[in-house]
Amino acid sequence: AQKVTQAQTEISVVEKEDVTLDCVYETRDTTYYLFWYKQPPSGELVFLIRRNSFDEQNEISGRYSWNFQKSTSSFNFTITASQVVDSAVYFCALLLNTDKLIFGTGTRLQVFP
Amino acid sequence: DTAVSQTPKYLVTQMGNDKSIKCEQNLGHDTMYWYKQDSKKFLKIMFSYNNKELIINETVPNRFSPKSPDKAHLNLHINSLELGDSAVYFCASSRTVKYEKLFFGSGTQLSVL
Numbered sequence: 001a002q003k004v005t006q007a008q009t010e011i012s013v014v015e016k017e018d019v020t021l022d023c024v025y026e027t028r029d030t031t032y033y034l035f036w037y038k039q040p041p042s043g044e045l046v047f048l049i050r051r052n053s054f055d056e057q058n059e060i061s062g063r064y065s066w067n068f069q070k071s072t073s074s075f076n077f078t079i080t081a082s083q084v085v086d087s088a089v090y091f092c093a094l095l096l097n098t099d100k101l102i103f104g105t106g107t108r109l110q111v112f113p
Numbered sequence: 114d115t116a117v118s119q120t121p122k123y124l125v126t127q128m129g130n131d132k133s134i135k136c137e138q139n140l141g142h143d144t145m146y147w148y149k150q151d152s153k154k155f156l157k158i159m160f161s162y163n164n165k166e167l168i169i170n171e172t173v174p175n176r177f178s179p180k181s182p183d184k185a186h187l188n189l190h191i192n193s194l195e196l197g198d199s200a201v202y203f204c205a206s207s208r209t210v211k212y213e214k215l216f217f218g219s220g221t222q223l224s225v226l
Contacts, residue, residue, distance in 0.1 A: 031212075033212045035214070035215075037217075039154075042219075043201065043219060043220050043222075044217060044218075044219040044220065045203060045205075045217035045220075047214055047215070047216065047217075050214050052212070089154055091156065095212055097211075098169075099144075099161060099168070099169060099210050099211065099212075100158045100161075100169060100171075101146075101148075101158060101215060103155070103156040103157070105153070105154065105155055106154045106155075106156075
């Protein structure tokens with residue numbers, strides 16, 4: 001089976017808190033890519049990161065960081081010092097050789113001032 | 114300049130009508146997609162075209178017909194609209210078919226009454 005699970009449906013935090021969004025994927029393919037997209041209240045889908053299955057290095061981009069662990073099939077996303085503008089639905093997605101981007105069900109993050 | 118643009122942004126129509134959603138990308142990409150996002154925010158691929166050729170056709174009712182007049186355009190025509198077609202439809206494009214980042218349009222919210 002090929003699927004992406006985002007077990008956290010909704011997370012609420014207060015500004016400046018750190019928050020981690022979990023993503024667990026399933027695939028038997030050895031070559032695949034993982035993505036995170038952000039969908040703010042305005043509705044568009046904004047690309048955040050793409051990571052291939054052969055690169056397990058963690059990545060940091062400003063307040064955002066990603067932890068990829070093949071051993072646990074996880075690709076978690078952490079926002080440090082969250083801000084109100086981070087409020088959005090965040091989607092983890094898996095791309096296989098079939099070229100179909102398989103999305104998780106999304107995690108709604110609400111950051112309160 | 115908007116990279117992937119789709120029109121209209123909102124579409125309200127009666128059951129049984131036929132409607133079209135247009136999509137254009139100015140990124141010079143070879144591959145374009147249609148995704149559907151349901152009321153629970155679940156995103157699923159519908160179609161994919163590479164250089165005007167259909168490469169992915171998920172289990173979608175044949176009332177939905179994509180048309181790609183050239184590689185910069187992928188339009189979605191829907192016949193005999195049903196209540197269950199109400200959703201947000203996203204157009205996307207990528208440089209090629211393999212493992213590439215998808216750029217999404219801002220979505221078309223279709224409401225069938």
